[in-house]
Amino acid sequence: MTLTDKVVLxxxxxxxxxxxxxxxxxxxxxxxxxxxxxxxxxxxxxxxAVAQGRRGVALxxxxxxxxxxxxxxAGTVAALGRLDVVINMASVYGPEPLDTLxxxxxxRNLAVNLKSAFVCSQAAAxxxxxRGEGGRIVNFADWLARSGRPHYPDFVAYYVAKAGVIxxxxxxxxxxxxxxxxxxxIAPGPILAPPDMTDEEKAEVxxxxxxxxxxxxxxxxxxxxxxxxxxxxxxxxxxxxxGRHLR
Numbered sequence: 113m114t115l116t117d118k119v120v121l122x123x124x125x126x127x128x129x130x131x132x133x134x135x136x137x138x139x140x141x142x143x144x145x146x147x148x149x150x151x152x153x154x155x156x157x158x159x160x161a162v163a164q165g166r167r168g169v170a171l172x173x174x175x176x177x178x179x180x181x182x183x184x185x186a187g188t189v190a191a192l193g194r195l196d197v198v199i200n201m202a203s204v205y206g207p208e209p210l211d212t213l214x215x216x217x218x219x220r221n222l223a224v225n226l227k228s229a230f231v232c233s234q235a236a237a238x239x240x241x242x243r244g245e246g247g248r249i250v251n252f253a254d255w256l257a258r259s260g261r262p263h264y265p266d267f268v269a270y271y272v273a274k275a276g277v278i279x280x281x282x283x284x285x286x287x288x289x290x291x292x293x294x295x296x297x298i299a300p301g302p303i304l305a306p307p308d309m310t311d312e313e314k315a316e317v318x319x320x321x322x323x324x325x326x327x328x329x330x331x332x333x334x335x336x337x338x339x340x341x342x343x344x345x346x347x348x349x350x351x352x353x354x355g356r357h358l359r
Contacts, residue, residue, distance in 0.1 A: 113248055113340055116140035119192045121184065123175055123232060124202030124252075126150050127304060130157045131329040132199065132336050137161040139337075143168040144188040146175065146202070167192055175202045175228035176220060185235035197248045197340055198236040200229040207266035218269045225273035230280055233295070237288055246292030248340045249284065253277040255353040258299035274299075278349045285347030294346040296339045301353020303327045322355030 120136050122129050123146040130153060133143045143161040147154035147170060158168035169191040173180040188195050204224045208217050229251050240247035256263050257274035277297060285295040302321055305314045318325050335352050339345065351357055 113196070113246070113343070114140070115340065117142070118196040119144065119188065119194050120197040120199065121188045121195060121232070121236070122146065122199045122201060123173075123184070123228065124200075126153050128329045128332050129199075129201050130160070132201075132333050133157045134160055134164075135333045135337065136197075136340075137164045137166045137168070140166070141197070142166045142192050144184075144192060145170050146173050146184050148172065148174055175232070176223035178227070178231045181228055181231035182235045184232060185239060189239055194243060195236055195239045195247070196245070197250070198232055199250045199252075199336060200232055201252050202228050203252060205270055208269055209266045210268055213268060221269035222273045222276070225270065226276040226280065229277055233280075233284055237284075237291070237293055240293050241291045244291075246294075249288075249293065249295040250336055250339050251277050251281050251295070251297040253281070253297045253299040253349050255299045255301040255351050255357055258349050258351050259357040261357070281349055282347045289346060294339075294342065296342075296345060296347065297349040298332065298335050298339070299349050299351045299353070300332060301327065301351065301356040303332055303352070304329055320356065320359060321353070322358055325354065327352060327354055 118141050120141045121144040122133055137143050145154040145157045154170035158170050161168035171184055171187045173184045175181055202224055233249050254274040257271055262271050281295055281297040288295055302317045331352050
């Protein structure tokens, strides 16, 4: 798929999402950015797309709610005329000790990390099928789930949700192949350090990575581009982790 005049919806458009949006706009795409609370960052992404001669829209949504996911797709089509690519980046991440893991915390992990990808993809696929021109769906999993290694305690709900994203990706790829809608996932490793991480912690992560460094957002940008541009890869989950899974 070439991106000229295609429309891309990105959920969870902060930090890495903005870098992805910038590059897709540079390649000719019009951009819809979904946000829950980070309106300023979403509007920044839209302004960047407009500055590159593209159209853009920022749409507020709580992707843990199915109705909001469906409204995102409808709002994108209403504002930009079509929908060709969905990038499901929305995610919540944080430790939840098993003994104190509540039902609400479990439900939120699965709703944001897994259910939102399903509902957004389902709604987008309906629109893509209606147009009959194919499409691309890119989900976001996690390098640990891709490697079958929980590894870190206190992340039961997160790990289960991200493992579900991989299964969802495979199942959707099979279902949507006849409509030429390709579905793949990216499983990031150490890309960007969380804002609250100390220099010592950052160094420990780099040392545990065979390539000896953090990847940076451009490595995700490259992977997203590859999965949009391909015409024959579907049902794959690609680790972008600097070899972290090898240790």
